[in-house]
Amino acid sequence: MRLRTPIAAACMVGIAIAAYLTYVHYAHTSPVCTTGGCEKVQKSKYAELGGVPVALLGLIAYVTLLALAFVRGMNAATAGVFTAAVGVVFSGYLLWAQLGPINAICQWCLGNDVTIAVVAALYVVRLLTEEGG
Amino acid sequence: MSLLGHPVVVPRNRLLVLGAAIAAAVVAVVVIVVVVGSGSGSSSTTTTTAHSGGGGATEARSTFAGIPQHDDTLGKASAPVTLTVFEDPQCPFCRQWNIDTLPTVVQNYVRSGRIKLVYRGVVVIGDNSLVGLAAIYAAAEQNKLWQMAEALYERQGDENSGWITIPVVRSAAKEIGLSPAQVTTAMRSAAVTSAIRKSAAEAQSLGINGTPTFAIQKPLGPLQQLQVSGLDPGDFTPALDQALR
Numbered sequence: 018m019r020l021r022t023p024i025a026a027a028c029m030v031g032i033a034i035a036a037y038l039t040y041v042h043y044a045h046t047s048p049v050c051t052t053g054g055c056e057k058v059q060k061s062k063y064a065e066l067g068g069v070p071v072a073l074l075g076l077i078a079y080v081t082l083l084a085l086a087f088v089r090g091m092n093a094a095t096a097g098v099f100t101a102a103v104g105v106v107f108s109g110y111l112l113w114a115q116l117g118p119i120n121a122i123c124q125w126c127l128g129n130d131v132t133i134a135v136v137a138a139l140y141v142v143r144l145l146t147e148e149g150g
Numbered sequence: 151m152s153l154l155g156h157p158v159v160v161p162r163n164r165l166l167v168l169g170a171a172i173a174a175a176v177v178a179v180v181v182i183v184v185v186v187g188s189g190s191g192s193s194s195t196t197t198t199t200a201h202s203g204g205g206g207a208t209e210a211r212s213t214f215a216g217i218p219q220h221d222d223t224l225g226k227a228s229a230p231v232t233l234t235v236f237e238d239p240q241c242p243f244c245r246q247w248n249i250d251t252l253p254t255v256v257q258n259y260v261r262s263g264r265i266k267l268v269y270r271g272v273v274v275i276g277d278n279s280l281v282g283l284a285a286i287y288a289a290a291e292q293n294k295l296w297q298m299a300e301a302l303y304e305r306q307g308d309e310n311s312g313w314i315t316i317p318v319v320r321s322a323a324k325e326i327g328l329s330p331a332q333v334t335t336a337m338r339s340a341a342v343t344s345a346i347r348k349s350a351a352e353a354q355s356l357g358i359n360g361t362p363t364f365a366i367q368k369p370l371g372p373l374q375q376l377q378v379s380g381l382d383p384g385d386f387t388p389a390l391d392q393a394l395r
Contacts, residue, residue, distance in 0.1 A: 044379060061309055062242050067186040095171050102175030110183060120276070120310060144168055145160045 020143045021086050024097075027139060028083035031132040035079055038072035038125055054121025061121075063114040071111065075129060078104050082136055094144040101137035108133050213253045213300070217261060219293045222345070224256070225266030231394060233259075234268040234373060236353050236363040237299065239282030239314060240275035244362045245303040247381045252300075254383040259390065269295055270349040274361045276310040280346070281337075285319040287345040288336035289328060297326040298333075366393045 041048045041059060048055040058064065064071055078100055085097040108130045115122050218226055233255075237244040259265040269290075271283040282302050289298030301322035307313030319337070320330035336342060356365060356375065364376040378389040 066182070091167070095167055098168060099171040099175050102172045103178055106176050106179040107183075110179065118308065118310065141168060144171075145164050 031079035035076035058123035097140040229266035284337035
């Protein structure tokens with residue numbers, strides 16, 4: 018469990034990004050943006066899944082990953098890898114959407130992509146090195 | 151094998167668990183995106199198809215029936231407050247506002263003469279929006295701008311998929327009772343080009359780069375952005391009530 022701190026720290030970064038984008042979505046404001054495409058991405062159809070903002074889904078995922086960081090055992094490590102892998106794959110899908118159909122890049126999404134990749138890598142290491150199991 | 155600088159012997163079952171978790175995650179995302187994504191897609195298609203048969207026109211007619219409309223303005227000229235709406239015909243949230251909330255705003259505020267609405271079309275999503283704006287401002291020449299905007303939203307496709315075509319415009323024009331030929335001719339007119347430029351200039355002067363954006367102007371007051379918490383009637387009208395006080 019020596020990875021608890023780095024996992025928690027990375028999850029907190031992800032929570033901050035996802036919480037900000039969730040706020041922007043519901044407050045109907047424009048995100049702070051240096052890449053110029055954040056609003057276009059945020060208002061595209063890819064910003065929601067089944068009517069739920071993807072930012073909110075990301076927030077839920079990061080909170081789950083943060084909670085799992087404090088639970089010992091193989092089951093928690095496996096659940097963490099699964100959740101983080103879902104995040105990585107879904108982020109890849111959204112990156113494809115930004116580069117393709119939306120044709121705009123959102124800096125917050127890229128920040129999330131890096132963060133979820135780090136969290137996933139840490140959970141993989143945790144799974145492979147977790148004591149017991 | 152070495153992890154974080156420490157030599158580690160990874161049991162085979164751990165690698166199997168890792169592989170299974172990643173595979174399950176990939177399958178889960180694919181299923182979610184395909185099932186949920188295709189669900190929204192088919193819903194959108196159904197809406198478009200249903201309204202292309204004339205349902206949209208009926209809805210548009212009932213929303214705007216009996217309300218004075220001149221050029222880009224909907225409502226009584228004497229209405230003390232003006233709500234200017236900056237929209238892009240390709241913008242899904244503009245469609246949501248137009249379909250879900252505009253009828254309530256029209257019914258509760260415009261019909262009673264408390265507010266008049268001014269349409270400002272801007273290009274935010276992509277070049278295809280220009281075709282839609284040209285059609286909308288062409289309809290304004292026959293005082294049916296709001297009906298045309300709604301008819302196009304009823305037909306809205308994916309962003310930048312090129313869905314705003316001349317046949318789509320002709321179909322929308324026919325549905326709202328305009329001559330398709332007259333509309334498509336007017337789309338190329340200097341007046342329409344000028345209206346689009348004027349709208350873009352006003353959006354730029356207010357620093358607007360997203361849609362929908364709402365601005366409100368009280369008697370003798372400046373045009374100010376209206377902050378809304380959401381686009382549903384329940385979220386939108388409280389902001390409007392607050393601004394009207």
